[in-house]
Amino acid sequence: MPPNKTAERLAADVTSSDSAFRRFLHGLPGVDPVGLEARAASLGTRSIKTTAKAYAIDLAISMIDLTTLEGSDTPGKVRSLCAKGINPDPLDRTTPRVAAICVYPDMAGVAAGALKGSGIKVASVATGFPAGRVSREVKIADTRDALAAGADEIDMVIDRGAFLAGRFLDVYEEIRAVKEAAGSARLKVIFETGELSTYDNIRRASWIGMLAGADFIKTSTGKVAVNATPANTLLMLEAVRDFREQTGVQVGVKPAGGIRTSKDAIKFLVLVNETAGEDWLSNHWFRFGASSLLNDLLMQRQKLSTGRYSGPDYVTVD
Amino acid sequence: MNAVDVAVRLSVFKTYKNFVGGKFPRSESGRVYEVSSAKGQWLANAPRSSRKDARDAVVAARKAFGGWSGATAYNRGQILYRVAEMLEGRREQYALEVAEAEGLSRGKAAAQVDAAIDRWVWYAGWTDKIAQVAGGANPVAGPYFNLSTPEPTGVVAVLAPQKSSLLGLVSVLAPVIATGNTAVVVTSEDRPLPALSLGEVLATSDVPGGTVNVLSGRTAEIAPTLAAHMDVNAIDLTGAPADLAAELEAAAADNLKRVLRPGADDWSADPGTARLTAFLETKTVWHPTGPLGAGGSSY
Numbered sequence: 001m002p003p004n005k006t007a008e009r010l011a012a013d014v015t016s017s018d019s020a021f022r023r024f025l026h027g028l029p030g031v032d033p034v035g036l037e038a039r040a041a042s043l044g045t046r047s048i049k050t051t052a053k054a055y056a057i058d059l060a061i062s063m064i065d066l067t068t069l070e071g072s073d074t075p076g077k078v079r080s081l082c083a084k085g086i087n088p089d090p091l092d093r094t095t096p097r098v099a100a101i102c103v104y105p106d107m108a109g110v111a112a113g114a115l116k117g118s119g120i121k122v123a124s125v126a127t128g129f130p131a132g133r134v135s136r137e138v139k140i141a142d143t144r145d146a147l148a149a150g151a152d153e154i155d156m157v158i159d160r161g162a163f164l165a166g167r168f169l170d171v172y173e174e175i176r177a178v179k180e181a182a183g184s185a186r187l188k189v190i191f192e193t194g195e196l197s198t199y200d201n202i203r204r205a206s207w208i209g210m211l212a213g214a215d216f217i218k219t220s221t222g223k224v225a226v227n228a229t230p231a232n233t234l235l236m237l238e239a240v241r242d243f244r245e246q247t248g249v250q251v252g253v254k255p256a257g258g259i260r261t262s263k264d265a266i267k268f269l270v271l272v273n274e275t276a277g278e279d280w281l282s283n284h285w286f287r288f289g290a291s292s293l294l295n296d297l298l299m300q301r302q303k304l305s306t307g308r309y310s311g312p313d314y315v316t317v318d
Numbered sequence: 319m320n321a322v323d324v325a326v327r328l329s330v331f332k333t334y335k336n337f338v339g340g341k342f343p344r345s346e347s348g349r350v351y352e353v354s355s356a357k358g359q360w361l362a363n364a365p366r367s368s369r370k371d372a373r374d375a376v377v378a379a380r381k382a383f384g385g386w387s388g389a390t391a392y393n394r395g396q397i398l399y400r401v402a403e404m405l406e407g408r409r410e411q412y413a414l415e416v417a418e419a420e421g422l423s424r425g426k427a428a429a430q431v432d433a434a435i436d437r438w439v440w441y442a443g444w445t446d447k448i449a450q451v452a453g454g455a456n457p458v459a460g461p462y463f464n465l466s467t468p469e470p471t472g473v474v475a476v477l478a479p480q481k482s483s484l485l486g487l488v489s490v491l492a493p494v495i496a497t498g499n500t501a502v503v504v505t506s507e508d509r510p511l512p513a514l515s516l517g518e519v520l521a522t523s524d525v526p527g528g529t530v531n532v533l534s535g536r537t538a539e540i541a542p543t544l545a546a547h548m549d550v551n552a553i554d555l556t557g558a559p560a561d562l563a564a565e566l567e568a569a570a571a572d573n574l575k576r577v578l579r580p581g582a583d584d585w586s587a588d589p590g591t592a593r594l595t596a597f598l599e600t601k602t603v604w605h606p607t608g609p610l611g612a613g614g615s616s617y
Contacts, residue, residue, distance in 0.1 A: 302548075308572065309373050311380070311549025 007247035011211040018169045025168055028207060031199035031235060040230035043274055044267040053266070057301050058096050060265040060293075061088060063283040065123055065254065067102040067291050068318075069130075069222065075110045077318075078103055082114035084316055089298050091314075092305065098294065099283040100153060104129070105146035112150025123188070124151035127178055130192075130221035132157035136174060143181045154178070155188040157221060158205065160195050168208060175212035188216035188254055188287075194226035202232055206239035209251075216252035222289060227257025230267060237275040250279065256289025262300040265293055291318065334364045334510070336371060336534065337517025339378030340527020345535070346370045353511060356421025364510045367535035369543040372502065375531035376549055379473040379500040382528030387470045387498035391446035398442035398496060400523040405435045408519065412484060412512060419483045419509040433586065434488040441492035444594055448497055452595050456602070463605040468598040470498035471576055472551030475544035477537060477558050483509035485585045487516065490556050493593035495529055502531045502550070504541060506557060510534035538562055545569040552576035552597050556583065 014024040048056055066085045068077060082101050089095040100121035101111045108124040115122060124146035128134035134142075143154055156178050162170040179187050189209040193202050209217045217236055219228040233255040240251045253276070259265055265288060272280050280286050295315040302310040334353075335342040347370070350363035365371075386394070405412065409431050417427035452468040474494045479486030483506050494501045505513035517532045533540060537557060545553055545566040553570050555563050555578060563580055570577050578596045 308546035308569075309376070309543065309548060311376075311547070311573075314548055 004247060004249050007211070007249045010247060011213075014211065015169060015172055018167075021168050021172065022166065025204040025207060028200075028203055031203055033199050033231075036199060036235060037231045040234045040271065043234070043270050044230055046267075046270050048266050048270070054301075054304050056266045056269050057262060057297050057304070059281065060262070060269060060288065061297050061301075062096040062099060063287050064098040064294055064297075065100045065102040065256070065287045065289045066098045066294060067222070067256070067289050068107075069102070069104060069125060073104060073107055075107070078107045078110045079114045080316075081318060082111055082118075082120070084294070084318065085120050086115070086118045088294060089301065089315075092301070095298070095301065099287055102155065102289060105142060105149060105151070108146050108149035108151040121152040122150055123153040123155055124149070125155040125157075125190075125221075126151075127156040129155070129157050129190075130223040132159055133161070136177060139174070140177060140181045143178055147182065147185055151185060153186045153188060154182045155190055155218060157190045157192060158209070160192055163196070163201070163205060163208075168204070171205075172208050172212050175209060175214060179213045186215040186252075187213070188218045188252075189214040190218045190221055190256075192221055192224060193219045193228075193232045194224040199232070199235055202235050203239060206236050207243070210239065210243045210249070214251060216254050216287065218254040218256055218289065220255075220257045222257030224257075228255030228259055228268075228289075230271060233268060234271050234275055237271060237280070240280070241276045250285065252285040252287065253280070254287040254289055259288055259290050260292050261296050262293075265290075265297065332362065334362050334514045334534070335517075336365050336367060336375075337514065337520065337530070337532040338371070338375045338528075339381070339531065340521060342517065342521075343371075346374065351535070353508070355418040361418055362511060364505075364514060364534040367504075367533040367540055369540065371533055371535075372540050372543045372547070375502040375533055376473060376475075376544070376547055378528035378531055379502050380549055382526055383470075383472060383500045385526050386495070386500055386529045389498070391449065391498075394496065394498065395442045395445035397524050398438055398445065398492065401519060401525065402435050402438035402442065404519045404523045405431070405438065409435070412515065415512045415515060416484050419506075419511055420481070430482070430485045434485045437485065437488045437589065438492055440589060441496040441594070444493075444591070445496045448591065448594050448598075451591060452598060453600070458604075461607045463607055464602065465605065466600050466602045468497065468595070469601045471597045471599055472499060473549060474499045474501050474597050475541075475547070475550045475553040476501050476503045477541055477553070477555055478503055478505050478513060479557050479583065479585070480506045480508065480537075480559075482506075482585050484512040484516070486556075486583070487513050489583070489585050489589060490554055490593065491530065493589070494554070494597055495525075497594055497598055499552070499597050500529050500531075502533065502544060504537055504544070504557065505532060505534045507535070507537050541566055542569060545575070546572060548573045550575060552578070554578040554596070555580045 015021050085098040085101050100123040102123040103111050105124045111122045126143040126146045127139035191205040236253050244250050298315050299310040345365035345367045347368040349366040351366045353361050353364045412431045413428040416430050453466045456464040458464040520530050546569040
């Protein structure tokens with residue numbers, strides 16, 4: 001539930017009926033795709049060097065939701081990932097810790113045990129991740145399951161089928177229901193932007209998520225061909241900026257999937273700073289859903305501290 | 319017909335570019351430098367590669383290593399022979415480039431090119447024979463086979479000879495990749511054009527992209543980056559300036575790179591196998607010869 005009167009009133013107003021909600025969402029300003037992509041590309045050309053780069057790398061490391069979402073996940077693999085999250089570079093203790101470890105619900109307990117006392121959050125995907133093609137009862141049960149196992153944060157997927165069929169209110173109510181089940185745990189709402197087909201749809205989905213009380217809006221599951229891109233993340237950053245302007249409620253953003261290099265990560269940080277602003281430049285409001293990104297950030301960090309290029313032999317294989 | 323119709327054809331100049339990951343990029347820095355013939359006449363602008371080009375080349379070489387070192391020795395031999403075939407078809411072009419670069423007569427330059435082609439064939443033949451020469455079965459006091467086999471070292475940085483622009487280059491490059499290593503080659507500083515053109519031959523010879531990466535530029539600028547790079551496993555200092563070689567060797571010690579020191583090389587001499595074995599590791603495995611029952615080994 002939006003924690004603020006203005007947001008609550010807005011949500012109650014626009015979701016009074018299916019047609020009112022549709023009218024509101026279709027009334028959002030249309031996205032100029034060419035302009036959006038050009039803007040994202042031009043912000044990607046900023047040159048970030050030396051001390052600014054060192055700051056950006058450490059900030060990016062502290063924003064990572066270090067993720068393993070494979071059918072082959074074992075307790076051992078999750079534990080070793082947790083160990084890496086706590087101490088990313090054993091040769092350099094000044095390296096910051098990651099923000100969270102992101103796992104499937106059945107592994108949340110293992111992660112919670114391994115992360116005890118570290119300050120790193122346990123994020124668990126839920127609601128039938130990644131497809132979300134299960135009934136609402138199952139989604140709620142999945143969420144409760146993850147919480148019971150020790151998850152601090154829930155990453156839910158929206159019902160893209162309902163969204164694409166135009167049943168926006170269904171999508172909204174489902175997020176409300178999961179939010180209620182999540183209680184005080186922060187809720188990240190995954191849109192799977194690669195399946196929404198248009199930028200206008202991404203903007204609409206962002207508003208549905210924010211109105212329904214999402215703490216974070218997240219681009220994608222990492223399980224489809226197109227994941228986080230600078231353009232769709234820029235669009236979502238604009239949405240959270242506009243939402244805060246209108247209601248005073250700040251919502252976080254999490255691009256996930258396909259961000260593999262330090263260069264990419266720094267481009268995203270530039271987007272955040274230039275679009276949403278400095279308020280979002282912390283791991284409370286911005287996260288990277290990634291796994292191999294951490295290794296590249298560590299190699300860049302080693303390059304900055306030693307002056308010579310590092311290699312994959314000097315970071316863990318995971 | 320007036321005079322305008324009589325076409326005075328402008329010749330089309332070739333833009334010499336690096337060869338990295340199977341593609342022909344310009345230097346990331348956008349810089350070039352002038353390359354002159356031995357007589358001091360301008361020939362072309364060659365890319366003046368930066369340390370970032372070196373880094374990108376190492377990434378490409380590392381990516382290619384699994385596939386190239388995993389290819390069968392026979393297959394590698396076929397591909398290297400194919401390189402010789404492709405070169406043979408472009409002898410004229412290389413003879414001209416070598417003649418201009420080294421100030422040789424056309425006849426002498428052609429002889430250099432022929433020798434370079436023959437050198438590819440020589441090393442192509444060695445790919446599936448080096449294991450028999452450099453490896454073998456070791457006698458041990460126990461019921462085991464004990465076998466040593468040569469394995470490629472990994473990514474090898476090669477500082478190509480400064481004088482011999484094609485034959486020297488082939489003589490240092492071919493043995494590196496023949497055994498399954500991948501290479502980042504820094505061309506001769508003043509005579510880079512035949513080496514940059516060699517990229518065109520490699521690109522059309524089924525050599526997987528990234529197996530050979532060719533960078534031109536200032537040796538003293540690129541070499542220290544490669545020598546200190548933690549993901550380079552060996553460095554061939556053949557083309558290193560004398561005052562730089564010791565420094566490069568020290569930088570290479572950080573991750574225990576194999577170092578081949580510069581020597582007095584005669585590229586026209588019989589190459590032998592020294593350069594093949596310089597970038598090999600030896601893997602030794604113990605293999606039980608049979609079930610060890612109460613009666614001892616069945617062998």
